[in-house]
Amino acid sequence: MAHEHHHDHDPHAPVNEAHGMRPDSVLLERALRELLIEKNVFTASEIQRQIELTESRNPELGARVVARAWVDPRYKARLLEDAKAAIESLLGIDLNLTPDLIVVENTPQLHHVICCTLCSCYPRAVLGIPPAWYKSPEYRSRLVIEPRAVLAEFGTALADDVEVRVVDSTADTRYMVLPRRPRHTERMSEAELVALVTRDSMIGVTLVPEPQP
Amino acid sequence: MKPCFAPGDPVRVRFAEPPGHCRTPYYLRGKRGVIERLIGTYPNPEQLAYHRIGVPYQPLYQVTFGFDAVWGRTEHNVTISAAIYQHWLEQSE
Numbered sequence: 001m002a003h004e005h006h007h008d009h010d011p012h013a014p015v016n017e018a019h020g021m022r023p024d025s026v027l028l029e030r031a032l033r034e035l036l037i038e039k040n041v042f043t044a045s046e047i048q049r050q051i052e053l054t055e056s057r058n059p060e061l062g063a064r065v066v067a068r069a070w071v072d073p074r075y076k077a078r079l080l081e082d083a084k085a086a087i088e089s090l091l092g093i094d095l096n097l098t099p100d101l102i103v104v105e106n107t108p109q110l111h112h113v114i115c116c117t118l119c120s121c122y123p124r125a126v127l128g129i130p131p132a133w134y135k136s137p138e139y140r141s142r143l144v145i146e147p148r149a150v151l152a153e154f155g156t157a158l159a160d161d162v163e164v165r166v167v168d169s170t171a172d173t174r175y176m177v178l179p180r181r182p183r184h185t186e187r188m189s190e191a192e193l194v195a196l197v198t199r200d201s202m203i204g205v206t207l208v209p210e211p212q213p
Numbered sequence: 214m215k216p217c218f219a220p221g222d223p224v225r226v227r228f229a230e231p232p233g234h235c236r237t238p239y240y241l242r243g244k245r246g247v248i249e250r251l252i253g254t255y256p257n258p259e260q261l262a263y264h265r266i267g268v269p270y271q272p273l274y275q276v277t278f279g280f281d282a283v284w285g286r287t288e289h290n291v292t293i294s295a296a297i298y299q300h301w302l303e304q305s306e
Contacts, residue, residue, distance in 0.1 A: 100253065102275075112294075117238050144240065145284065147291055164291045171236045171273055171296035172255045 058128040061091055062176055063197035065103075065126060067190050070181045079103050079178070087126060098125040100173045104165075106180050106204065111158055113151065113204030114167045114175045115143040121169035123176040127202060134203065144168060154205040167204075177204040184210055214254070214299055216272040222248040223305040224276060226297060234262035237301045241293075245305050246278035252296055271298040 037044055065087055069076035079086040083103040084095045095101070101123055104112040116122065117140050122130040133139050143150050147166050151158065158164060167175050179201040185193060188211065200206040218224060228243035236258050252275055256267025273296050280291040 102252070117240070118236060144293055146288065148288065160289055162290065165277070166291070166293045168238065168293060168295040170238055171252075171258070171298065173252055173273075173296055 054124070054129065057124055057126070059126075059197075059199035059202065060194070061087075061093070061128075062123070062126040062199070062202045063194045065090060065176075066178055066197045066202065067193035069103075069178055070185075070193055071190050076105075076178070080105055083176070093125075095125050098174075101125060101176065102173050103176050103178050104167060105178045108162070108180070110163045110165060111204065112165050112167050112175075112177050113143065113147065114169060114177060115140055116169040117141065117144055118168075118170055121174055123174040123202075125174070126176055127199060131199070151205060154200065156206050177202050179204070179208045182208050182210040184213075214269045214271055216251050216254070216274075217299065218248045218251075218272075218274060218302065220248055220250050224248055224274075224302045225305040226276075227301050227303055229301075231259070233259065235259050237297060238295065240283065241278065241295055241297070244278055245282050246276040249275040249277050249294065255298075257298065257300070271300055273298050274302065276302070 033047065036042060037047075065079065068090055069079050075086065075090070080103055083101040084098075087093070087101070088095050099121075104114075106112055114123075115134070120130060120135040120140075122134060124130070139150070144166050147164050148158070151164070169175055179197070181193075182196070185196065188196070192211075196211060197208055198206060201208045223245065224247070225245045226237065226241050226243060252273045254270045254272050257269070257271050258267070260267045276295055276297045278293045278295070280286075280288045280293065283293055
């Protein structure tokens with residue numbers, strides 16, 4: 001393995017040479033993948049297609065959903081009622097094979113923030129690959145033990161009268177936060193709103209920043 | 214399995230330590246909460262993990278817990294919400 005160990009940042013490096021992965025897990029992944037191909041469980045091109053699909057998912061999808069919900073109350077109602085159907089119809093993507101999805105709305109009285117204490121469940125269908133900190137044991141344990149302190153470390157100070165609700169993605173559903181629409185955005189177009197929505201605000205660790213004047 | 218809890222019902226998560234895979238976090242076992250709503254009915258993940266088909270399917274609920282009910286101390290205006298399968302829930306007073 002040693003001769004294949006990359007320390008530079010080669011953008012064309014194979015996906016299994018990811019930085020920060022332990023060499024034994026890289027080896028395990030490769031052995032498992034080659035065995036599954038050899039046993040005809042799936043083909044190399046099917047794996048490649050799945051990697052491409054996974055990489056095509058990114059937080060801009062979630063941002064488009066949020067912006068539409070901000071400008072269209074009827075869409076928002078559908079989104080909160082049946083998130084998968086509302087997202088499929090807006091984005092034209094197929095969520096048939098992805099876990100069920102629930103969108104939780106942040107309001108002036110209630111602030112949701114999501115985590116997965118058991119592993120790293122994340123709304124990949126609309127936010128893509130989770131950030132490393134989301135998967136860290138520190139975030140996963142501390143968010144349910146001292147959520148206001150964790151939020152403060154993200155720079156998110158909430159008033160005492162705002163209920164903080166930590167949503168632990170324990171089972172068959174994934175959660176995405178519909179963040180509050182910031183002030184001074186009344187005249188912005190839907191496209192401008194999309195650009196304003198951040199990944200972290202859809203996890204609930206931050207608020208959507210007000211636009212710069 | 215038919216759903217047997219309704220929104221607003223007080224429940225307690227069973228305290229149990231079954232061997233093998235399960236999706237009920239340890240820190241919520243034995244803790245009291247309130248049913249927020251029924252999410253749906255799903256194959257039992259404790260069986261799916263071992264290549265079984267997961268019958269009987271289990272109703273899955275969104276359950277909200279007060280922070281002090283979980284940790285025995287107060288953190289101002291905080292709740293914890295988790296999805297818990299019916300076979301892990303029992304009626305609470």
